[in-house]
Structures are given as structure tokens and as C-alpha cells.
Amino acid sequence: MDSFWNVLASAVGLVFAFDPDLMEIVGLSMQVTLSAVAIACLIGFPLGAIAGAFRFPGRTLLSIVLNALMGLPPVVVGLLVYLMLSASGPLGPLGLLYTPTAMIIAQTVLVTPIVAALTKQVVEDLYQEYGEQFTSLGVGPLDRVMALLWDARYSLLTVALAGFGRAVAEVGAVIIVGGNINHVTRVMTTTIALETSKGNLELALALGVILLAIAFAVNALVMTLRASAVRAAYA
Amino acid sequence: MRNLVQDTASTPSISALPDTREVLLETRGLGFETNGHHLLTDIDLQIRRGSRTVIMGPNGAGKSLLLRLMHGLISPTHGDVLWRGHALNKTARKDQAMVFQRPVLLRRSARANLKFALGVRGEKGGKRNGLIQKALTAAGLSHLANRPARVLSGGEQQRLATVRALACQPDILFLDEPTASLDPASTAAIEQLILEANANGITIILVTHDTGQASRLGQELIFLQDGEIAEIGPAHGVLKIPQSAPARALRDGQLFVKN
Structure with a gap:
């Protein structure tokens, strides 16, 4: 095995060579992760806002379930989605198994509870402040949810970021439902696992470097946006 | 039933003629109890259209609670709140507005705060824009219209909250210590808005x-003590010749502590 620094140098070389295979893997990773986070936000933001702003039967149970699902084991989710999408499963006829769509579904299942539970907390805190004013103004349920989500938008960026972090680092579920098929469902995390097991450390490390860089870049972008908002006193 | 204006017959400062103005809001045996504690007991009031009523009393007397009950933000455990003779409901609340001690402003611009409130009340398009401009002008905030509401000064925020409430064109405006933490200039501006609204x-x-x-704003005064009405009548009368011990203490600038 080469020394660590030689492997690292080769990995950096691969990154800056913009190797087509590498770029394809990175592109698919981003496509799957961003799609899953977007869908999770579309479901989780309103769900969390409703749980945070309204009192209804089953609200406590919903909160417990959401909090519990935040710690869902990815391989269990992968297995459940696999069973749903497999030929003998209820969604088998759709032929989604071993496609990027299956990976998006698995990641969405993992990320949605995180987004919903954190959104609930953010909205609940905001509603403590807004509740009486909304009632006084006669704000209806839909307008309440929309207003709370809009006014909490910068805090919700952080929530989405937490979901992104979970999704982009995910390997267990996507390898089960995606199958890690070259040029079809191979993403950064699954490739790192595969290439490491094959001893191809340059590619694995190159992907690791890119994964870290993306994570840092996204975090930096969101934090900058949030800081700007705080400066403008919106947050 | 306590009728503020009828009570005035015994005082020299208000005309003894019966008030024929519509009773807008009425409370009957209104009370609120929580965990066995009676926070408000047997409040009977009639508020007539166009009147200016001031509620005073020490901390914990139930002033803010009474305001919230009358506005329907809290449901009473005893008695009723009637709006134009009928039970207060969500529809009736649209004829009312409230300004809180600490202005609750959305994390948006001053203009957007007004736009939101008017949108909720069903105002749209050009009419809404006109009402927004009118409100901003009334509050002296036209030049700050696009500034985030939460970076405005305390006085500006409370003026915005007041004109936002007034822009909804309510029949009645509840104000819960709107000038509690404001300087004299800001207080004067809020009082001016209140008097203009009442004149309208x-x-x-x-x-x-x-x-x-x-004294400046009140026509009628309700003095609450321990969740009950200690004194009620024309504001100048109550303030000048108070009948109850806590109201007398207030007039004399003394600390009234119940044994």
C-alpha cells in the first residue's frame, strides 16, 4: 500500500483532473441528495409547522413518533424500501428498485422526520410569540402555517442543512435499494465503500475529499445567508 | 349590571342624561378560574360605541386577562362576553383589534406587516395599498416603510403595531399598556393615534x-383589585374623588398593599 501522502496526492490529482467517472458519481450523488432533501422539506416543513402551531388529538403522539424516527437506522429503512419496491412488494410493478428514484425514496424517508421534528421545534418557539397576535388578527390555519414558515425561513435553512448532512453521508440505505450499479446508481458514499474494499484508495479518498468539500461549502453558504439575515434583523 | 354611563348620574362630571349609544360589548358575570384560583370574578360591564374606557389596577388585578377575555383570546370559565348582544365568536372578532404591551411584529418590513394584516382581513390590490400608505403616514413611518420592523425603535414599533390594528378598521380597539416602556414623545404619538381613532x-x-x-384618554374608568371591580365610573371622577382604598392610594401616589 502506498503511503498516505502519495494516495492523497493521487486523489487530489483525480479531483483536479475532473475525471468523467468521478464527476458522474458526484453529479448523481448531488441529484439524489438534493432531490431527497427538497422532497423532505416539502413534506417536513408543513408537517412540522402544523405540529408546532396547532393543538389537535394525537399531537403528542406525532411528536414522539417524529422524534423517534429521527434516529431511524438507515439499513432498516433501506430494507423496508427494498421490500416495498422489490418485484413481490406492493410497489414492485413500478420497477423502481436499483434506480436513483429508489435511492431518493430511501433518503427521503430518512430525512423527512429530521426536517419535520426540527421544524416543529422552530415553529413552536415562534408561535409562542405570534399566537395571540394571529388570533387577534383572525389569521386562518393555512395563513398561519405559511406565515410561520416564512418568518422562520432562516432557521429552517439550518433545518434543511441538517437534513442535507444526513442525506449526503448516507450509505446503508442507498446501497440496499440502489445496488451500487456503475453508471446507474453509484454515488459517492457507496463508491467510497466499494473502492476501499477493492484497495483503490485514490478514488475513494478523492471522493472523500469532494464529499467533505461539498459539506463545507453548503454549510458555509447557509451560515453566510443566515448571518446576513441576522444582520438585517429578520432572524 | 354595571352601566358605566348610568353610573355617571351620581357624579357631577358627566351628564346625567342616559346614553343612547349602542352597547357594543357586554360582559355578564364574567369570570376566569384556573387551578382553583379565581383570577377574575363576576365582571358585569357595558361598553358603548365610541366610548373610551380605561382599566387600571395593580399587577395581578386581572386587567390584561379581562382585556383578553373581552377580545376572545381566552375563553371565560364563568359568564359571557356579548358582542352586539350575541356571543363573541371568530366572525365578531374581525370587528375588533388589539395592541399588545410588547408589539408583536412579523420578521418582515414595516410595509409587509401592514400588508399581511390587511390581507388577512380580505383587503387586496389598490385598496390595500392605499390603506397601507395611509397607515404609514399616520404613524409617521413612510420613510421607514421598507425597513425590517424589528429594527425600528420601541416607539416606532408600537406606532406600527397601533396603525396596523387601526388599518383593520375595527369597531373596537383594545390596548394593553401600549406605552408602558415608551418615552414621553412616543407616548404622546400613541395617544394621538388613539384619540384620532376614537374621533373616527x-x-x-x-x-x-x-x-x-x-386622565388624558379615559372617559370611563374601571379599577380592578384582586380580580374584582373595586370602582367604576367617569374617569375624572374616579381619579379625583376615588371611593375605594386602592384607587385612593393610586391617586395619592401611595403604595397600596393589601394585608
């Missing part, structure tokens, strides 16, 4: 600790 026919119910403000 809006009924005012104001909670305050400030006897000067009660």
Missing part, C-alpha cells in the same frame, strides 16, 4: 398604570 368612531378600551394617561 372607534371604541377604545385601554389598560394602563399611568394615572396621567388615564
Whole structure:
């Protein structure tokens, strides 16, 4: 095995060579992760806002379930989605198994509870402040949810970021439902696992470097946006 | 049933003629109890259209609670709140507005705060824009219209909250110590808005600790003590010749502590 620094140098070389295979893997990773986070936000933001702003039967149970699902084991989710999408499963006829769509579904299942539970907390805190004013103004349920989500938008960026972090680092579920098929469902995390097991450390490390860089870049972008908002006193 | 204006017959400062103005809001045996504690007991009031009523009393007397009950933010455990003779409901609340002690402003611009409130009340398009501009002008905030509401000064925020409430064109405006933490200039600006609103026919119910403000704004005064009405009548009468011990203490600038 080469020394660590030689492997690292080769990995950096691969990154800056913009190797087509590498770029394809990175592109698919981003496509799957961003799609899953977007869908999770579309479901989780309103769900969390409703749980945070309204009192209804089953609200406590919903909160417990959401909090519990935040710690869902990815391989269990992968297995459940696999069973749903497999030929003998209820969604088998759709032929989604071993496609990027299956990976998006698995990641969405993992990320949605995180987004919903954190959104609930953010909205609940905001509603403590807004509740009486909304009632006084006669704000209806839909307008309440929309207003709370809009006014909490910068805090919700952080929530989405937490979901992104979970999704982009995910390997267990996507390898089960995606199958890690070259040029079809191979993403950064699954490739790192595969290439490491094959001893191809340059590619694995190159992907690791890119994964870290993306994570840092996204975090930096969101934090900058949030800081700007705080400066403008919106947050 | 306590009728503020009828009570005035025994006092020299208000005409003894019966008030024929519509009873806008009425409370009957109104009370609120929680965990066995009676926070408000047997409140009977009639608020007539166009009047200015001030509620005073020490901390914990139930002033803000009474305001919230009358506005329907809290449901009473005893008695009723009637709006134009009918039970207060969500529809009736649209004829009312409230300004809180600490202005609750959305994390948006001053203009957007007004736009949101008017949108909720069903105002759209050009009419809404006109009302927004009118409100901003009334508050002296036209030049700050696009500034985030939460970076405005305390006085500006409370003026915005007040004109936002007034822009909804309520029949009655509840104000819960709206000038509690404001300087004299800001207080004067808020009081001016209140008086102008009242001159335009809006009924005012104001909670305050400030006897000067009660004197300047109040036509009728309700003095609460321990969740009950200790004294009620024309504001100048109650402030000048108070009948109850806590109201006398307030007039004399003394600390009234119940044994």
C-alpha cells in the first residue's frame, strides 16, 4: 500500500483532473441528495409547522413518533424500501428498485422526520410569540402555517442543512435499494465503500475529499445567508 | 349590571342624561378560574360605541386577562362576553383589534406587516395599498416603510403595531399598556393615534398604570383589585374623588398593599 501522502496526492490529482467517472458519481450523488432533501422539506416543513402551531388529538403522539424516527437506522429503512419496491412488494410493478428514484425514496424517508421534528421545534418557539397576535388578527390555519414558515425561513435553512448532512453521508440505505450499479446508481458514499474494499484508495479518498468539500461549502453558504439575515434583523 | 354611563348620574362630571349609544360589548358575570384560583370574578360591564374606557389596577388585578377575555383570546370559565348582544365568536372578532404591551411584529418590513394584516382581513390590490400608505403616514413611518420592523425603535414599533390594528378598521380597539416602556414623545404619538381613532368612531378600551394617561384618554374608568371591580365610573371622577382604598392610594401616589 502506498503511503498516505502519495494516495492523497493521487486523489487530489483525480479531483483536479475532473475525471468523467468521478464527476458522474458526484453529479448523481448531488441529484439524489438534493432531490431527497427538497422532497423532505416539502413534506417536513408543513408537517412540522402544523405540529408546532396547532393543538389537535394525537399531537403528542406525532411528536414522539417524529422524534423517534429521527434516529431511524438507515439499513432498516433501506430494507423496508427494498421490500416495498422489490418485484413481490406492493410497489414492485413500478420497477423502481436499483434506480436513483429508489435511492431518493430511501433518503427521503430518512430525512423527512429530521426536517419535520426540527421544524416543529422552530415553529413552536415562534408561535409562542405570534399566537395571540394571529388570533387577534383572525389569521386562518393555512395563513398561519405559511406565515410561520416564512418568518422562520432562516432557521429552517439550518433545518434543511441538517437534513442535507444526513442525506449526503448516507450509505446503508442507498446501497440496499440502489445496488451500487456503475453508471446507474453509484454515488459517492457507496463508491467510497466499494473502492476501499477493492484497495483503490485514490478514488475513494478523492471522493472523500469532494464529499467533505461539498459539506463545507453548503454549510458555509447557509451560515453566510443566515448571518446576513441576522444582520438585517429578520432572524 | 354595571352601566358605566348610568353610573355617571351620581357624579357631577358627566351628564346625567342616559346614553343612547349602542352597547357594543357586554360582559355578564364574567369570570376566569384556573387551578382553583379565581383570577377574575363576576365582571358585569357595558361598553358603548365610541366610548373610551380605561382599566387600571395593580399587577395581578386581572386587567390584561379581562382585556383578553373581552377580545376572545381566552375563553371565560364563568359568564359571557356579548358582542352586539350575541356571543363573541371568530366572525365578531374581525370587528375588533388589539395592541399588545410588547408589539408583536412579523420578521418582515414595516410595509409587509401592514400588508399581511390587511390581507388577512380580505383587503387586496389598490385598496390595500392605499390603506397601507395611509397607515404609514399616520404613524409617521413612510420613510421607514421598507425597513425590517424589528429594527425600528420601541416607539416606532408600537406606532406600527397601533396603525396596523387601526388599518383593520375595527369597531373596537383594545390596548394593553401600549406605552408602558415608551418615552414621553412616543407616548404622546400613541395617544394621538388613539384619540384620532376614537374621533373616527372607534371604541377604545385601554389598560394602563399611568394615572396621567388615564386622565388624558379615559372617559370611563374601571379599577380592578384582586380580580374584582373595586370602582367604576367617569374617569375624572374616579381619579379625583376615588371611593375605594386602592384607587385612593393610586391617586395619592401611595403604595397600596393589601394585608
